[in-house]
Amino acid sequence: MGRVFVTGVGVVSPVGLGTEAFGTALRQGKEATAPITGFDASGLDRDLACEVKDFRPREHMTAAEARRAGRCSAMAIAAARMAVRGAGLEGEAAGPRTAVVMGTTMGEANLLGQLESRWIHDGEEKVPSAALPRYGTTLLPIHVARSFGARGIVQTLPAACAAGNYAIGYAADLIRAGRCDRAISGAAEVIEKLQYAGFARLGAIAPEHCQPFDKDRRGLIVGEGAGVLMLESEESVVRRGATPLAEVGALGLACDAHHITRPHPEGEGSIHALRTALTGSGLDPDAIDYVNAHGTGTDANDKVEAQVLDAIFGDRQPALTSIKSMIGHCMGAASAIEAVSCVLTLNDGIIPPTINHGETDPDCAKLDLVANEPRTADVRALLNNSLAFGGYDAALCLAKPGVLPEVGA
Amino acid sequence: MDLVITSLGVVSPFGVGRAAWDAALADPAKATEAAIRTTSEVLDNEALPGARTAECWGFDPTEHLGKRGHRTFDRLTKFLIAAAKTALIDAGLKDGEGAFREGAPGPDRVGICSATAYGSLDAITELNLVAELEDPRFINPSRFPNTVVNAAAGYVSIWEDLRAPNTTVVDGNCGALDAILVAATHLDVGRADGFLVGGGEVVSEPLYRALARLGVVGPEGKGAVMGEGAAYLYLERRAGAEARGASVLGVITGYGTAFAPPESEALLVHGSADAVERACRDALAEAGLEPSDVDVVATAGSGVALIDTAEGEGLRAVFGEATPLATPKALHGETFGASGAFGLAAGLSWMNGAPVAPLLQGEAPSSVRTVLVSTIGYYGNASAVVLQAP
Numbered sequence A: 001m002g003r004v005f006v007t008g009v010g011v012v013s014p015v016g017l018g019t020e021a022f023g024t025a026l027r028q029g030k031e032a033t034a035p036i037t038g039f040d041a042s043g044l045d046r047d048l049a050c051e052v053k054d055f056r057p058r059e060h061m062t063a064a065e066a067r068r069a070g071r072c073s074a075m076a077i078a079a080a081r082m083a084v085r086g087a088g089l090e091g092e093a094a095g096p097r098t099a100v101v102m103g104t105t106m107g108e109a110n111l112l113g114q115l116e117s118r119w120i121h122d123g124e125e126k127v128p129s130a131a132l133p134r135y136g137t138t139l140l141p142i143h144v145a146r147s148f149g150a151r152g153i154v155q156t157l158p159a160a161c162a163a164g165n166y167a168i169g170y171a172a173d174l175i176r177a178g179r180c181d182r183a184i185s186g187a188a189e190v191i192e193k194l195q196y197a198g199f200a201r202l203g204a205i206a207p208e209h210c211q212p213f214d215k216d217r218r219g220l221i222v223g224e225g226a227g228v229l230m231l232e233s234e235e236s237v238v239r240r241g242a243t244p245l246a247e248v249g250a251l252g253l254a255c256d257a258h259h260i261t262r263p264h265p266e267g268e269g270s271i272h273a274l275r276t277a278l279t280g281s282g283l284d285p286d287a288i289d290y291v292n293a294h295g296t297g298t299d300a301n302d303k304v305e306a307q308v309l310d311a312i313f314g315d316r317q318p319a320l321t322s323i324k325s326m327i328g329h330c331m332g333a334a335s336a337i338e339a340v341s342c343v344l345t346l347n348d349g350i351i352p353p354t355i356n357h358g359e360t361d362p363d364c365a366k367l368d369l370v371a372n373e374p375r376t377a378d379v380r381a382l383l384n385n386s387l388a389f390g391g392y393d394a395a396l397c398l399a400k401p402g403v404l405p406e407v408g409a
Numbered sequence B: 001m002d003l004v005i006t007s008l009g010v011v012s013p014f015g016v017g018r019a020a021w022d023a024a025l026a027d028p029a030k031a032t033e034a035a036i037r038t039t040s041e042v043l044d045n046e047a048l049p050g051a052r053t054a055e056c057w058g059f060d061p062t063e064h065l066g067k068r069g070h071r072t073f074d075r076l077t078k079f080l081i082a083a084a085k086t087a088l089i090d091a092g093l094k095d096g097e098g099a100f101r102e103g104a105p106g107p108d109r110v111g112i113c114s115a116t117a118y119g120s121l122d123a124i125t126e127l128n129l130v131a132e133l134e135d136p137r138f139i140n141p142s143r144f145p146n147t148v149v150n151a152a153a154g155y156v157s158i159w160e161d162l163r164a165p166n167t168t169v170v171d172g173n174c175g176a177l178d179a180i181l182v183a184a185t186h187l188d189v190g191r192a193d194g195f196l197v198g199g200g201e202v203v204s205e206p207l208y209r210a211l212a213r214l215g216v217v218g219p220e221g222k223g224a225v226m227g228e229g230a231a232y233l234y235l236e237r238r239a240g241a242e243a244r245g246a247s248v249l250g251v252i253t254g255y256g257t258a259f260a261p262p263e264s265e266a267l268l269v270h271g272s273a274d275a276v277e278r279a280c281r282d283a284l285a286e287a288g289l290e291p292s293d294v295d296v297v298a299t300a301g302s303g304v305a306l307i308d309t310a311e312g313e314g315l316r317a318v319f320g321e322a323t324p325l326a327t328p329k330a331l332h333g334e335t336f337g338a339s340g341a342f343g344l345a346a347g348l349s350w351m352n353g354a355p356v357a358p359l360l361q362g363e364a365p366s367s368v369r370t371v372l373v374s375t376i377g378y379y380g381n382a383s384a385v386v387l388q389a390p
Helices: A019-028 A063-068 A071-086 A109-122 A129-134 A139-148 A160-176 A193-201 A234-240 A268-281 A299-313 A331-348 B018-025 B028-035 B061-065 B075-090 B121-133 B151-160 B175-189 B205-213 B238-243 B273-287 B305-319 B336-351
Strands: A004-013 A098-103 A154-157 A182-189 A225-233 A246-255 A290-292 A319-321 A381-388 A392-399 B003-012 B110-115 B166-169 B194-201 B229-237 B250-259 B296-298 B359-361 B370-376 B381-388
Touching: A004 A019, A004 A071, A004 A160, A004 A234, A004 A331, A019 A331, A063 A071, A063 A139, A071 A109, A071 A139, A071 A182, A071 A225, A098 A139, A098 A160, A098 A331, A109 A129, A109 A193, A109 B121, A129 B205, A139 A154, A139 A182, A154 A160, A154 B166, A154 B175, A160 A182, A160 A225, A160 A246, A160 A331, A160 A381, A160 A392, A160 B175, A182 A331, A193 B121, A225 A234, A225 A331, A246 A268, A246 A331, A246 B175, A268 A299, A268 A381, A268 A392, A290 A331, A299 A381, A331 A381, A331 A392, B003 B018, B003 B075, B003 B175, B003 B194, B003 B238, B003 B336, B018 B028, B018 B336, B061 B075, B075 B110, B075 B151, B075 B194, B075 B229, B110 B151, B110 B175, B110 B336, B121 B205, B151 B166, B166 B175, B175 B194, B175 B229, B175 B250, B175 B336, B175 B370, B175 B381, B194 B336, B229 B238, B229 B336, B250 B273, B250 B336, B273 B305, B273 B370, B273 B381, B296 B336, B305 B370, B336 B370, B336 B381
Parallel strands: A098 A154, A098 A182, A290 A319, A290 A381, B110 B166, B110 B194, B296 B370
Antiparallel strands: A004 A225, A004 A246, A182 A225, A246 A392, A381 A392, B003 B229, B003 B250, B194 B229, B250 B381, B370 B381
């Protein structure tokens, strides 16, 4: 069981494309929340979202790639290209030993929505047959693998709002198990009308802002985008003399088996996920300098997450932030985009703020929230936390290279 | 890889449970006749004349889930729960009342790796119809969870109280075999003692119409027969099964997967012979076997010419012209994301003496000890698994 390193990251986010724009925006506390432009949201009682507005696929890919891919896959390809390029592997990521593992909640849901709208209003014969295969739930890693000549494992793990952690942590497991040498892994999601309407009907969407851990929080703001990490085995990194940006520790997983949309009231599964991420990485809670919170801004999530962090860290709480206050809840892509943010923090020593913060919820009072202004800190090891629809709990440990103890030592 | 199978829970056109499956596979010709019909219980028969489906005919959820608590579940969720329930009981993890047995892995140590290709399509269409024809505000929030693809396996975890990792896999037709890799990986890391591994798929009108437009399914002579159902194998480490005295039905000893895109940049749909060949070779290498050690291949052959041709080419490159190639989908239809689990289910029946038929090539073996299950996706991926008798 060898070590696994992050050698490149890529991101398509509501506050910027590419790590530089993304990192700068996060440090400045830039918020993407704005009225929806992608579809007519009138009549849905809510009309705000964090959309990716300046994404033009042709700036990131060939004409053929752009024609084949829907918006979700196009974002995945763009983020993957940034990660592969950043790793210095452009033109060298090909072959059967490169895996592509992608997470999502609904994949090309907007393509399906368009096809169904056409079918419902204009009749089946008006739906072009050639458009049908572009909606396939498995297409994200297929498109990405094709872009880089990867010829091995292509997998989609639709783990809802924990999908990024699932994909990245599992891809690292595959490398450790010797199933591949490199993995392009992450997640992508797009905002789609039906999905938005569903969240609105569940009463989950905030009317103005996402305010994680605030006593006046009123829900989440839906976001979209893609985050991709280039993962490599230690051998691959050493062989080509690459400079790793981070080391991937353990993925902790659990399932609540409690409720399809709500978290377990005591966060039992989430506690197990965080604990196993720590033990699997050979770390004590004290070694964690920072937690990227799931922090959706819903009443239930933030209260449970605060309890969970209390159970794990007690009186020594690590710094905590929810960048969902800025970029919204990018659903399946959330924990992948947040993993990119985590890698930036490990490298620049700046923890982005949780913006829109007024007064902390008394239930969350123990937390060391990085409120409203960024914080400079030497973050050596961190946890990226996520909870998801279906009762999924996933936490991933990321660290500066060399910080994690020898696996199995 | 050395994962033992200690139960099979299956919901198929032949009924619920392994006994019904085995009984049907004992007479392949009769099975085909029972499973494949042109009088759908799901589709609009007048609008889709001649549509062939292999449905779970007369499936009554109350027989398996009781009368309450599943009103808002979609058809896939009900199939998966029924399959999970029988698999957990047959594996000896739960008693007939649904309680975990003493001495067996408990709720914290049992997880799910569940595949589907089109699982949420029906629910998405149902809600889109409401949103487009009436008003998005009229969407029933209790039906909304079904639009999320991992909902069905999430409901299984709640119904059966399974708290170890729950992973849904969506890899087109290769999903159920790829779920084995996920389970093997979780087991290696120690995240659980065992997993329900497999998947489910359902016949639905939007899926039928879309795939019929593409020639993937259709009336007699056109494409595959759309099947449905769910199959879960309980997979665990050999030591765990031995420790609790569970009987072993079969052993998974090798897995392989590969991807290759079409040569033309303009194409998206693609069956790759190269991917099939590499997936099979990798699965055999991991099992430490030669192609000649395989008694029969459970192919993915379904009647989709483009895909069947590519698979046949890939298989012949590995196995030559003599190894028996069987097409179990001729009995129970194409179950897409779940099909790998159904291939393994057929393999288990063959190892128990069920006749190997129909065959694309070769002669039916007198006894079956080693099966390779092959799956091929519509976008260039392929996966293979080696199943051996205990």
